[in-house]
Amino acid sequence: MLEEIGDLIDVAERSSIVDSDSYKFYSSVLSGIYRGLSDRELFTLFSIHTAIQMYINTLTAIALERGEDPLEICSGDATVDYLVPIPQLLWWRDLAERGEEKILKICLEVISRARSLNKRDLLEIDLMSKLYEDLINKMLRYHSGEYYTPRWITELVIERLKAMGAHFTDELIIDPSCGSGRFLVSILRRKIAEGADPVHAYYEILGLDINPLAVAMARARLPVVYKLLVGSEPPGAPTILWGDFISHSLSNRYLGIPSDLYSALLNIVIKSLIMRSTGIGGDKIYTAGHIVNIHNSIIDMLDSLWKEISERGSKVPCKSANSVVDMIYNKIYRSIPQKLRNEFAHFIERHGGGLGILILSSAILRDILKALNIPKPGIAVTNPPWLEINELPRNEWGRTIRKYVKSEYIGKYGLPRQAAQKGDLSAVFLDLMLGFIRDRGYVGIVLPAGQSYSGSITPHGAGKLLTYMVLEKWDCEGEILYLGDVFRHGIHASIAIVRRGGGL
Numbered sequence: 006m007l008e009e010i011g012d013l014i015d016v017a018e019r020s021s022i023v024d025s026d027s028y029k030f031y032s033s034v035l036s037g038i039y040r041g042l043s044d045r046e047l048f049t050l051f052s053i054h055t056a057i058q059m060y061i062n063t064l065t066a067i068a069l070e071r072g073e074d075p076l077e078i079c080s081g082d083a084t085v086d087y088l089v090p091i092p093q094l095l096w097w098r099d100l101a102e103r104g105e106e107k108i109l110k111i112c113l114e115v116i117s118r119a120r121s122l123n124k125r126d127l128l129e130i131d132l133m134s135k136l137y138e139d140l141i142n143k144m145l146r147y148h149s150g151e152y153y154t155p156r157w158i159t160e161l162v163i164e165r166l167k168a169m170g171a172h173f174t175d176e177l178i179i180d181p182s183c184g185s186g187r188f189l190v191s192i193l194r195r196k197i198a199e200g201a202d203p204v205h206a207y208y209e210i211l212g213l214d215i216n217p218l219a220v221a222m223a224r225a226r227l228p229v230v231y232k233l234l235v236g237s238e239p240p241g242a243p244t245i246l247w248g249d250f251i252s253h254s255l256s257n258r259y260l261g262i263p264s265d266l267y268s269a270l271l272n273i274v275i276k277s278l279i280m281r282s283t284g285i286g287g288d289k290i291y292t293a294g295h296i297v298n299i300h301n302s303i304i305d306m307l308d309s310l311w312k313e314i315s316e317r318g319s320k321v322p323c324k325s326a327n328s329v330v331d332m333i334y335n336k337i338y339r340s341i342p343q344k345l346r347n348e349f350a351h352f353i354e355r356h357g358g359g360l361g362i363l364i365l366s367s368a369i370l371r372d373i374l375k376a377l378n379i380p381k382p383g384i385a386v387t388n389p390p391w392l393e394i395n396e397l398p399r400n401e402w403g404r405t406i407r408k409y410v411k412s413e414y415i416g417k418y419g420l421p422r423q424a425a426q427k428g429d430l431s432a433v434f435l436d437l438m439l440g441f442i443r444d445r446g447y448v449g450i451v452l453p454a455g456q457s458y459s460g461s462i463t464p465h466g467a468g469k470l471l472t473y474m475v476l477e478k479w480d481c482e483g484e485i486l487y488l489g490d491v492f493r494h495g496i497h498a499s500i501a502i503v504r505r506g507g508g509l
Contacts, residue, residue, distance in 0.1 A: 009059075009111045010140075013097070014052045016107050022096055023048060030308065030359030031093040031217065037360040038216060040398055053140050054218050058094040059112065061133050061225045063119040065089055068229040069238070076101050079112040088242040088297055089224045091217040093359075133222040134185035153184055154388040154451060155491060158500070159191040162386055162449035165502040169483060171384055171447040174201045176209060179382040181250035181438060182389040183212030186223030189245070190230050192386070203235045211296075211382065212245035213253070215363065220247045246300050248367035251402065254437040255409060256368035261355060261401040263348040266341075271369055273336050274303065275376045299373065303366040310337060311362060314350045355401060364402065381443040388451035389434035391496065393468065395426040406433055410471070420474055421467065428471030429456045435472065439479040439505045447504050448481075451488075454497035458487045472501075480506025 022028050023044075031054075032047045042050065062081040066072045072083025080098050081090035101108035122132065134153055163173070173195050180188045189212050196206035207227070214220050228239035252259050256267070341349070353361035394410060397403035410428065413436075414420040431452050438448050452458075457472045476483075483503030491498050 009114055010053055010056045012107050012111050013055055014049065016097065016100065016105060017048070017052055017055075020100055022051075025096060026312070027093040027096045030362070031091075033357035033359040033361075034215070034217060034363060036357055037398075037400075037402070055094050055097065056111075056115075057133075057137055057140065057218060058090055058221055059115050060119065060136060061221050062090055063112075063115050064122075064133065065225040065229060067116075067119050069232055075109060075112040075116055079115055084228075086241060087224065087228045087239065088301070089221055089228075091221050091247065093217070094221075133225060134187070134219075137185065137218065137222065154187045156187060156191065158388075158451060158488070158491065158498075159188045159386075161486075162188070162451075162500055162502065163191060163195055165484070165486070165500070166384065166386075166447050166449050169447065169502055169504060171504075173384070174199050175205065176384055177211065177380055177382040178209060178384040178386065179211040179213070179438075179441065180387045181213045181253075181385065181441070182387045182434065183214050183223050183245065184216070184219045184388070186212060186226045186245070188386045188388070189223060189243075190226055193227060193230060194234065197234055203231065203237075204240045207231055207240055208244060210244065212243070213248055213250050213367075214245075215247075215249045217247055220245055242297050244296050246297060246367075246370070247304070247363065248300065248370060249364050249402075250367070250434070250437065251406060252364040253367040253371050254441060255405060256371045258405070258409060259364070259368055259401075260405045260408060261352055262365065262368060263345070263352070266345045266348045266352070267365075267368065269341060269345055270337065270365075271372050273340060274306075274369060275373060296374070296379070300366065300370050303369055303373075304362060306337065307362045307366055308359075310341075310349065311353050311358070314346050382441065382446065383443055384447045384449075385438040385442050386449040387434060387438065389431045391453050392430045393426075394428045394430065394433075394471075397430065406430065409433070414471060414474055418474055418478065420470060424467040424470040427468035429453055429468055432456060432468075432472040432475055435501065436475040436478070439475070439481070439503075442505065445504060445506070448501070450501050452485075452499050452501055454487055454489075454499040457501060458485050458499040476501075476503060482506075 017023075023032075028051060032051060035047055035050055035054075036042065039050070059079045062084070063078050065081070065087065066078040066083040069084055069087075072078040074083075076098070077083045080095055097105070097108050101112075138153060167173070173192065178192050180186075180192075183189055189210050192210055193206060196209070197203055201209075210227070212220075212223050214223070223245045224243055227243040227245070231239040256262075352365065355361065356364060394407060397406055410420075410425050410433065415422055415425050429452070431450070435448065435450050435452070438450065442448065452472065456468050481503040483501065485499050485501045488498045488500060490496070
């Protein structure tokens with residue numbers, strides 16, 4: 006892929022992609038995930054993500070036997086109903102349609118590479134994330150807390166959950182830090198193997214991740230695995246969202262989101278959605294199959310509003326072609342007073358643009374799911390980012406987490422300050438997951454052994470107290486199993502398999 010990436014860098018430089026809205030949005034998200042990158046490093050990473058997205062689109066089209074035109078295959082147009090591509094990574098499509106020869110050359114090379122693979126490898130081997138791991142610098146991934154989960158760990162978590170009494174058939178299951186979808190694929194396999202209706206199983210799986218390329222990989226893998234397992238066409242786009250679980254879960258406590266702005270946006274969006282029983286896609290808007298459309302539409306609306314404010318009152322058309330989305334955007338445009346527009350602009354600017362839009366859209370989504378009566382999941386599984394609380398970025402996102410830990414555990418439960426500082430972001434994910442599922446629901450989570458398992462060879466740190474206090478808060482019962490250095494980076498892992506109590 007190195008030659009294709011070099012060609013993409015050349016095309017991107019000649020077309021001044023760094024001045025485009027797509028690049029500004031996407032690079033602000035990358036800056037939030039991978040802190041401290043130079044402008045050149047961001048540009049190179051954007052080009053690598055573009056190349057991998059082309060490869061993901063192509064693998065999906067080949068596996069699903071869709072498309073003949075190289076540009077349609079590489080852009081994801083051949084599989085448009087599965088919503089695989091991240092829109093900002095399709096910047097090259099207009100250039101290709103205007104005759105940019107290098108783009109067609111890249112597409113043909115990517116297609117040739119993908120066609121050489123065995124289809125069954127797409128079922129047995131996570132080729133998409135393998136390419137990601139090969140091309141994205143290991144230290145860059147580890148610095149942001151990314152550790153991709155071997156299949157045997159996902160299967161072990163599922164087996165231990167079942168041993169504790171969890172049932173996977175007819176159960177809504179979430180992975181709030183889903184990465185390339187390894188847990189989600191294992192869950193789909195298990196549901197179908199246990200006799201679940203394949204379509205129901207497909208839509209009973211919910212994924213969320215802040216990393217856009219990880220979302221694209223997960224969105225591609227579920228339809229591909231469904232086709233290879235079931236032998237029929239996948240029913241539609243999988244319910245995998247590009248967003249942030251922290252701001253989604255702490256929407257009413259997130260620092261920097263003005264409460265009056267949040268209430269105004271939420272009120273307009275919810276009223277408009279609920280008033281229309283049909284809309285996006287023409288079916289009932291609250292069905293699982295439309296959650297992705299709803300969330301993507303919120304992102305589009307906020308992005309359009311941001312552009313309108315940035316361009317000093319010159320109204321920007323909403324990117325969505327859907328009439329319901331246009332209606333909501335027009336209501337927001339007319340209804341939000343200047344004071345709230347200024348607050349909105351200030352919030353987005355502080356977060357660098359695109360990242361702020363993702364954070365705000367994730368927060369809004371939480372209350373939309375409540376308003377649409379989406380049931381709480383019965384099971385949550387994940388391998389979350391591993392970062393000590395005192396290593397979190399000094400921005401609103403990091404401050405929100407630190408303030409939450411301080412008020413919830415130091416103030417309310419008497420956790421020693423040092424234990425809070427030495428605690429890990431993974432423990433916060435555990436806490437929020439336990440709060441997100443229903444009473445007596447189950448959580449399976451991969452944790453740093455030093456934060457969760459006293460029998461590991463890592464030192465007994467003060468941060469371990471935060472993990473134990475989370476389990477006590479939610480009246481959990483279960484087990485913690487030591488796994489060792491499974492990611493081969495020196496930080497040993499464990500898994501926590503727990504059932505939360507009721508009545509909290």
